[in-house]
Amino acid sequence: MYRTHTCGELRLADAGRTVTLAGWVQRIRKMGGMSFIDVRDRYGITQAVTDDPEMNAEVAKLGREFVIQVIGTVRERESKNPKMDTGDIEIRIEKLNVINPSVTPPFTIEDVSDGGDDLRMKYRYLDLRRNPLKNNLILRHRMAQEVRRYLDAHDFLEIETPFLIRSTPEGARDFVVPSRMNPGEFYALPQSPQQQKQLLMVAGFDRYFQIVKCFRDEDLRADRQPEFTQIDCEMSFVERDDVLDMFEGLMKHMFEVILNEKFEEPFLRMSWNDAMKFYGSDKPDMRFGMLLRDVTDLLKGKGFGVFDSSEYVGGICVPGCAGYSRKQLDELTDWVKRPQVGAKGLIYIKVEEDGNIKSSIDKYFSPEILREVAGRFEADKGDLILMMSGIRAKTLVSLGTLRIEMGNRLNLRDPHKYCPLWVVDFPLLEWDDETQRFYATHHPFTAPSQKDMEKFFSNDKEQEAEVSSDSYDFVLNGTEVGGGSIRIHDARIQEQMFKVLGFSREDADYRFGFLINAFKYGAPPHGGIAFGFDRFCALFGGQDTIRDFIAFPKNNMGRDTMDDAPAKIDDVQMKELYLKSTYEK
RNA sequence: GGUGCGGUAGUUCAGUUUGGUUAGAAUGCGUGCCUGUCACGCACGAGGUCACGGGUCCGAGCCCCGUCCGCACCGCCA
Numbered sequence: 100m101y102r103t104h105t106c107g108e109l110r111l112a113d114a115g116r117t118v119t120l121a122g123w124v125q126r127i128r129k130m131g132g133m134s135f136i137d138v139r140d141r142y143g144i145t146q147a148v149t150d151d152p153e154m155n156a157e158v159a160k161l162g163r164e165f166v167i168q169v170i171g172t173v174r175e176r177e178s179k180n181p182k183m184d185t186g187d188i189e190i191r192i193e194k195l196n197v198i199n200p201s202v203t204p205p206f207t208i209e210d211v212s213d214g215g216d217d218l219r220m221k222y223r224y225l226d227l228r229r230n231p232l233k234n235n236l237i238l239r240h241r242m243a244q245e246v247r248r249y250l251d252a253h254d255f256l257e258i259e260t261p262f263l264i265r266s267t268p269e270g271a272r273d274f275v276v277p278s279r280m281n282p283g284e285f286y287a288l289p290q291s292p293q294q295q296k297q298l299l300m301v302a303g304f305d306r307y308f309q310i311v312k313c314f315r316d317e318d319l320r321a322d323r324q325p326e327f328t329q330i331d332c333e334m335s336f337v338e339r340d341d342v343l344d345m346f347e348g349l350m351k352h353m354f355e356v357i358l359n360e361k362f363e364e365p366f367l368r369m370s371w372n373d374a375m376k377f378y379g380s381d382k383p384d385m386r387f388g389m390l391l392r393d394v395t396d397l398l399k400g401k402g403f404g405v406f407d408s409s410e411y412v413g414g415i416c417v418p419g420c421a422g423y424s425r426k427q428l429d430e431l432t433d434w435v436k437r438p439q440v441g442a443k444g445l446i447y448i449k450v451e452e453d454g455n456i457k458s459s460i461d462k463y464f465s466p467e468i469l470r471e472v473a474g475r476f477e478a479d480k481g482d483l484i485l486m487m488s489g490i491r492a493k494t495l496v497s498l499g500t501l502r503i504e505m506g507n508r509l510n511l512r513d514p515h516k517y518c519p520l521w522v523v524d525f526p527l528l529e530w531d532d533e534t535q536r537f538y539a540t541h542h543p544f545t546a547p548s549q550k551d552m553e554k555f556f557s558n559d560k561e562q563e564a565e566v567s568s569d570s571y572d573f574v575l576n577g578t579e580v581g582g583g584s585i586r587i588h589d590a591r592i593q594e595q596m597f598k599v600l601g602f603s604r605e606d607a608d609y610r611f612g613f614l615i616n617a618f619k620y621g622a623p624p625h626g627g628i629a630f631g632f633d634r635f636c637a638l639f640g641g642q643d644t645i646r647d648f649i650a651f652p653k654n655n656m657g658r659d660t661m662d663d664a665p666a667k668i669d670d671v672q673m674k675e676l677y678l679k680s681t682y683e684k
Numbered sequence: 685g686g687u688g689c690g691g692u693a694g695u696u697c698a699g700u701u702u703g704g705u706u707a708g709a710a711u712g713c714g715u716g717c718c719u720g721u722c723a724c725g726c727a728c729g730a731g732g733u734c735a736c737g738g739g740u741c742c743g744a745g746c747c748c749c750g751u752c753c754g755c756a757c758c759g760c761c762a
Contacts (some may be wrong), residue, residue, distance in 0.1 A: 130725095131718035150719060158725045163712090178720050186722085203713065206695055209723090213695050215756055270762030290762080316687095317761045438687060439758045529762095657753065683743060 100528060101168060101198075107143025111187045113173045113631060120145055120190060121198065123228070125208070129160060136192075138169055141233065145185045145636055149192040157195050164201035164208065164225075170194040180547060194320045202355030221660045235648045239636045242308055242357055246330055246632075253345065255306040257333065260295035262288055262312070267610055272316035274325070277676040288314035291629055292541060294614050296333040297586060300625040301617045308332045312632060321644040322578070322634055325657050330635075332583075333627030339569050339585050342626050343368070343521055346581070350519060350573065357639055360517060368521040371567070374494075379499020379524070384577030385518035387511035389415045390607065391498050394472050394486070403463040405444075411494050412454055414446075416476035417505050420451040421483045428459075435487070435501055442497040448484040455560070499646040503577065514641035520574045524548065527555070527568035528599065536601045537563065541570045543596055545584040545613070546626075556595060580635050583628030590618060604668045 102121040109118065122140035133150040135157060147169045149155060161167065171190040178241075180186035206214025219226040226232055247257065264271045266287035273287035280427050291313045299307045309331045312493075316325060334342060347366050367385065374383050377390045393414045402570040406412050422432075428447055435442040448458040448469055456469050474482050485501060487494050506512050527547050528537040537560075539545060546569045547555040554562040570584035587593045593615065597607040607615065633645035646652040653659055 126722080128721050128724060129718085130721060133719045133721085135721055135724095144722095148720085174718080178722090180722055183722080203694075205712095207712070215696070215754085217691095218695075220754095267762090271760085293762090315761060318759085320761090321756070437758090441758085529689070539762055545762090560694075656753090660754095671696070 104146040105142035105492055106138050108185060109185055109188055109190075110146055112174060114175050114188060116173045117193075118173055118190065119165070119168060119170045120147070121168045123201075123208075124161050124163055124167060126163070127161055129159065132538075135189075136161065136167075136169070139228075143184055145188075145190060146176075146180075146183075147190040147192050147195075149195075151192075152442075153655075154195065157291045158192075161197070162201060162203060164204050165197055166199040166201070166302065168196040168198055170196075170219050170526060173221065180244055185454075186506060217660070220652075220654060223661055227650065232647055233644075235636070235640055236650060238357070238640055239632075240647055241641065245353055245356050246308075246310065246349065249349050250306075250308045250332070253306065255308040255330070255349075256304055257309055258299060258304065258307055260292040260299075261310070264289050264295070267294070269539070269610070274314045274316050277678060279338070279675050279677075282677040288336035290315050291329060292331055293544070294611070296331060296627060296651070297544065297614060297622075297625065298617055300333055300335045300586075300621065301622050303335075303623075305335050306333075307627075315554065319653065319655055319657060321646070322637070324531055324633065324649065324652055326563055326646060326653075327645070327649075328632040330630040330632050332629065333625060334472075335625040337585070337624065337625040337626055339523070339571065339626065341584065342585070342628060343523075346628055346630075347521075347575065353635075353639070354517065354519075356628075358517070362519070364446075366519045366521055368523055370524045371522055371526065372524070375495050375499075379495040379497070379502060380577070381522060382572065382574045382577055383499075383520065383522070384506065385520050386502060386516050386576055387506050387512065389417065389502050389505060389508075389511075391415055391495065391502065392476050394475055395549040397468060397472055397475065398464065398488075401464060401468070403460060406488050409490075409494075411491035412486060412488040413494065413498060414476070414484050415498060415505065416478045416483060416501050417483045417509070418479070418525075419481050419483075420509075421451050421481045423447075423449070423483055429483070434504070435497060440497050440500050441493065442487050442501075443489060444487070446486040446488075448486070450477075450478045450480055450482050450484070452481050454480055509614070514576075514643075516576075517638075518576060520570045523570070524567040525570045525572070526564070527551075527566040530560075530564060530565060536600055539596075539600060541568060541582070541584050543600060543615075544586045544590065544593070545570050546587045547596075555592075555599070558598075569626070571628070573628070574598075575635075575638050577636055578638060579631070580638065581630035583629050584627065585624075585626035588618065588622040590615075590622050593618065 100119065103119045106120055106122045120138055122138040125137035125139040125144055128135040133148065134292060135146050136147040138147055143200055149158060169190055169194045171194055173188050174191055176187060176189050180573060204225050205222060206212050206218055208225060210230050212219065212229060263276060263286035266285065267273065271290050273290065276286040276288065278284045278286060288376055292309065296307055311329055311331050312326055313329050314326050319325065351362050371381055379391050391412045391413055398406045398412045399409065400407055432445040435445050446459050448456060448474050450456055456466055456473065458469055461469065473484060478484055487498055525540050527540060527545065529540050548567045548569055551566040555566045557563065568584060572579050573581035587596060626675050633648055637643065637645045638646040640648060651659065651661065
């Protein structure tokens, strides 16, 4: 038997027992006549001690991360360590076995490691020995279990769908798998099991879910991996609010069980239009105010050329920042002018502590007008109003980005405060100038809003652009955690959808024929949602990056630095797959 | 595809502004001392292709050009 106990469980009550522990050497402290070993496993750290000269010599041979076995007696410590769960006791070593030695690890295996991201990624199996990462994966496990418990209790069936499917070119790039038995043909890995789960609804499975890997061949970010995990769900015989209510329940369950946070009130529901108008984002961070205000009517047409030529003038009111120096404002102006934000410039109005108003545009506007603008922002003394102007849609987004930045600078984005939100009524369609056609904002099976059906069937581009959809996103602290929609189950609406998107019947059949065909056999009304499980875990763990909630993530370039995938395959494999050669970049 | 920041002991970084003798610190590692440590302490020691290639210069870790790699972001992500 390798061990009788784990390194996290022995307490004062166990004193006197003879035990066997097994684990990794966290640290050795040699004090001349006596030695201490901190033995670590998944469950904790227990101190082993000896003052025997022979045993001291044995201990001296150990190194960090050796796997050892300690047989000895539990005893009360002479000097206790209240910081450790096992800090009241220690093991007096009677026998010490080296199960497996270790080379010196390239970084310290401690809560705050000295290793950089790159190095820790390369030695991920060592990094995972550290508490922060270990605890993240434990959190992830608990969350997955709770999701299953809740959905199972609500009659959802977990059904697996295939990973090798047909490529559907709308949307993200597919990862592609060549078929050996079908020369020149390829599978795609699912970007999500969208069609399959809708087919499960046709099959009558009513309530389906799956915690499932999805694959998208797009550039990575701190919160985007090429393979990621979704909580994928679909329900039949539901309208939008049925879906929202069900999954609001799931979210509340998760908050309560995992974070001990109770939400008595229903989650806020906000239209996409309002989200853009007041937050400059389709995923507003509701942890702080600083709402966008439209002041076009007050400032346009008053003789200031920049505003007169703008579709929109608006801004945010930053509390307590009227004291910003010229240098700070210049720096902020440079910041918003970066291509990532894309603003032309930044105009400020300071409402100073004495009530005076100072502005970069006070040459052009009377104090009365500026005071009226400040009133629109409900600015208090000491506040700083930051404004931009330009094309409405673009300026709103730039202001939204600025709002988040100011929220960061003022520490208004506490990672342990949670403000959930449903954003609803997204536009059904997005016009793409380059290809001169509409794309589905969500996907081509999303149902148009009932109220916009007339516009949807108008065959008029301007009216079509205004159609909203029966879709929804679950937003938590400025992050899109989930999204879904009510699907089209009416063949007539689906046909119109393909028409609006510019697909011929042949196109549609080629891409989605199996789904269209299935819908002829009695498709129930249905809708669903999918949550980004990695992001969900990261948010519950109070962090921005999903990488530390995935056991073996990829780096910025989609590379696994541990096994160095992707890699070339040999000519035999290439030939079997009927692949000729790679294109050199 | 683009923008920004970075690459110097095993590791994390300083040194680059103003080019100049032998490139530093901390930590880790090794050796010795130390009987109550738990961020142990003290002493000594080893440890460097300054990412790579080219250029400027009497002289380059430092300046210039290119490449590679990492991170964050924009585009992209139905």
